[in-house]
Amino acid sequence: YKAKAEAKTAAYGKYNVLRIVVANELLDWSISYPDYNPVYFTAPGVLKDSKGVKPIWADDEPINWTLTPNWNAIDEINGHKVNRISYEKTYDFETTEGDQRVPLNPRGRRGIRGRGELGRWGPNHAADPIVTRWADREKRILEFVAIQRRDTGEWAIPGGMVDAGEVISETLKREFCEEALASLEVSDEERKQLKEKIDELFANGEEIYKGYVDDPRNTDNAWMETEAYNFHDEEGSSFSKIELKAGDDAKHVQWMPITSDIKLYASHSDFVRKVAQRHNANL
Ligand code: RP5
Ligand code: MG
Ligand code: MG
Structure with missing residues (x-):
């Protein structure tokens, strides 16, 4: 037995x-x-x-x-x-x-x-905006806008779910505004101004990844998929002008250097390392 x-x-x-x-x-x-x-x-x-x-x-x-x-x-x-x-x-x-x-x-x-x-x-379906600039141009260290998730406490890309009827380009901007700029906490007028700036800054994005995300919420019958886009500020003159403030599902926000051993939520480390490689950054 x-x-x-x-x-x-x-x-x-x-x-x-x-x-x-x-x-x-x-x-x-x-x-x-x-x-x-x-x-x-x-x-x-x-x-x-x-x-x-x-x-x-x-x-x-x-x-x-x-x-x-x-x-x-x-x-x-x-x-x-x-x-x-x-x-x-x-x-x-x-x-x-x-x-x-x-x-x-x-x-x-x-x-x-x-x-x-x-x-x-x-x-x-979700969308993940990866906003980058040089932390150190000589040493080619790239950094990105990271948020700390309220649910698991892990650092992540400020992404979110695509609403019914929404196009990806709008999800990318909306989630960035909500989680990294706290747009839900300001007046309608201020939110409109933020949105206009972000429309400009998000005009040129590069697709980094499209597919399954190894998300801890996945089950046998439901799973996450995302489209991740990179918005890069080569001169460090555009995104640096907007003030980061954590909002909605995010409890903290900061520029975070992309290193070879970076540990982020779900598959996000893979996405940001891919971005660093695209810009020939040192990892
Ligand atoms: C991840 O969950 C995606 O890559 C995206 O960042 C996120 C979307 O879910 P919420 O942030 O809305 O919880 O799988
Ligand atoms: Mg969100
Ligand atoms: Mg989110």
């Missing part, structure tokens, strides 16, 4: 919920894993906001679906476009509560079912 080995587990975010730590060789959905039976979890804040209604950024639970989402396509919700296309691949499905099909994470098993903290089933 041999006792079955218990699968290793780890807490999912700040919740009292355990995810299975899936061994690398069992990640792929095509590998048989008969004992795999992760917990189903969707965070209370995704189901209902403080007023008791479903947040606009979230989908419904499958048992409530009257219409199924338009998978692997641009969906339309109340006249707004929601991108349900993955930059990785055409995703597959599994069957869940109420016999509905829900998307399967293209990178494989994450040890937890449902949406966790994410609003959308399948891909949750």
Whole structure:
């Protein structure tokens, strides 16, 4: 007689919920894993906001679906476009509560079912603005505008989710204004002025990355994907003029040098190192 080995587990975010730590060789959905039976979890804040209604950024639970989402396509919700296309691949499905099909994470098993903290089933699209200038031009040390996230306390790019109907170029600017310039805390007039400056500074961006993000919130059925763009201030004369102030999901903001051992949230270290390489900076 041999006792079955218990699968290793780890807490999912700040919740009292355990995810299975899936061994690398069992990640792929095509590998048989008969004992795999992760917990189903969707965070209370995704189901209902403080007023008791479903947040606009979230989908419904499958048992409530009257219409199924338009998978692997641009969906339309109340006249707004929601991108349900993955930059990785055409995703597959599994069957869940109420016999509905829900998307399967293209990178494989994450040890937890449902949406966790994410609003959308399948891909949750975000945008990441990487604003850079030279910290030391002679030594070719590049720095970027970093924020400290309120949720995990990790330093990150001031990015955020693409709202329904929003274009990426607007998400990049809006999230930068909210998290690095505290635009939600100023008057409408001041916000308009900030926005005009940012429109100018964000006129020329370079695409750095487009695809899956290894975000701690990812589950078997919901995951983050992003488009990261670099906005570079070569002379150090444009972005330096605007005052950084942490706001919304950010508790601190600062210019941070990009080093080879930089440690940032999710896949963000890879994105900023790629930017440094593009500018032939020293890491
Ligand atoms: C990351 O989560 C993305 O790269 C982006 O920075 C961020 C979006 O989520 P929130 O900042 O809105 O929580 O995966
Ligand atoms: Mg935000
Ligand atoms: Mg954010």
